[in-house]
Each structure stands twice: as structure tokens, then as C-alpha cells.
Amino acid sequence: MRRWLMKSEPSVYSIEDLRRDGRSMWEGCRNYLVRNRLRDEVRPGDTAFFHHSNANPSGIAGIMEVVSEAYPDPTQFDPESPYFDPKSSPDRPRWLAVDVQFVRAFARVVPLSELKAHPLLGGMEVCRKGQRLSVLPVTEEEWEAVLGLPGI
DNA sequence: GCCAACGTTGGC
DNA sequence: GCCAACGTTGGC
Numbered sequence: 001m002r003r004w005l006m007k008s009e010p011s012v013y014s015i016e017d018l019r020r021d022g023r024s025m026w027e028g029c030r031n032y033l034v035r036n037r038l039r040d041e042v043r044p045g046d047t048a049f050f051h052h053s054n055a056n057p058s059g060i061a062g063i064m065e066v067v068s069e070a071y072p073d074p075t076q077f078d079p080e081s082p083y084f085d086p087k088s089s090p091d092r093p094r095w096l097a098v099d100v101q102f103v104r105a106f107a108r109v110v111p112l113s114e115l116k117a118h119p120l121l122g123g124m125e126v127c128r129k130g131q132r133l134s135v136l137p138v139t140e141e142e143w144e145a146v147l148g149l150p151g152i
Numbered sequence: 153g154c155c156a157a158c159g160t161t162g163g164c
Numbered sequence: 165g166c167c168a169a170c171g172t173t174g175g176c
Contacts, residue, residue: 130157
């Protein structure tokens with residue numbers, strides 16, 4: 001089982017939205033590296049940090065579990081969706097989604113600044129300058145270290 | 153709102 | 165296939 005960090009803008013979809021919904025489709029990824037990662041590496045049973053991006057503060061807000069294989073993201077076929085891709089078609093889908101399940105929300109969001117200042121967590125992918133991918137690998141050491149932070 | 157990073161597009 | 169222009173992400 002692998003560990004991940006997956007980003008969402010809380011103004012679009014937050015950890016509290018996932019708590020309410022219980023289970024949700026993780027859609028809208030339009031980056032080929034992330035698409036390939038969803039296809040080749042992300043598996044049901046994997047767990048992920050739910051990371052709030054473009055937020056105040058940005059940081060890790062909780063935990064979810066991947067509960068499906070990757071499948072064609074239906075929003076790419078929907079002209080009404082902001083994620084519509086006219087160059088994609090149902091017989092040759094370009095983009096993938098996975099389903100995720102709420103596990104828990106942290107009692108506080110762990111801000112990026114705290115991760116960056118931490119001796120072990122400062123090396124996390126999400127701390128790298130210019131890192132824009134929305135699904136990032138997390139090592140077991142990093143996972144455990146985050147869970148060991150006070151007040152979460 | 154600014155801007156760095158970096159992926160994508162398209163002219164050549 | 166190169167590379168400049170452009171668009172997007174996302175921290176700050």
C-alpha cells in the first residue's frame with residue numbers, strides 16, 4: 001500500500017466536503033504526469049493526505065483512502081464542465097479519475113510552513129519550490145512523522 | 153495581485 | 165525538433 005498527498009483547493013472541494021460526502025470522485029486532473037501516476041501507481045487501499053492548496057493556510061487537512069482503480073474522468077466529456085476537453089472522446093479517453101473515501105480530518109490544518117521547517121518533512125515533495133503536481137508520493141517516514149505532529 | 157516554475161502550443 | 169510565447173498552478 002502506498003502513501004500519497006493529493007491537492008484540492010478548499011474553495012472548490014475541501015476536507016469538510018469529503019467528510020459530508022463520505023465518498024467522492026477525484027476528478028479534474030489535466031496533467032499527463034499525474035494521469036500516468038493515477039493509471040500506473042495509485043491503487044485501491046492506498047491512503048493519501050488531503051492537502052488544501054491555494055488556501056489560508058495551505059497545508060495538510062486530513063486523510064482519505066483511494067477506493068477504486070483509475071477510470072475515465074467523465075467530466076472530460078461534459079461540455080458544461082469546466083474540465084471539458086474537446087480533444088478527448090469516450091472511445092479514446094485522455095483523463096482519469098479515482099474514487100476516494102473520507103478517513104479523518106485533522107484537528108488543525110498542518111501548514112506548509114510547518115512542514116518546510118520540520119527536519120524530516122522539509123524534504124517532502126510538496127515542499128519543493130514550483131511543485132505543481134496534484135498527486136505526490138509520500139514516504140512511510142514522512143507519513144508517520146506527520147501523524148506524530150502535535151494537535152492533529 | 154505578483155510572480156516563479158513549468159507544462160503546452162504552435163510557428164518555423 | 166527547437167524554442168518562444170502563453171497558460172496554469174499555487175505560494176506568498
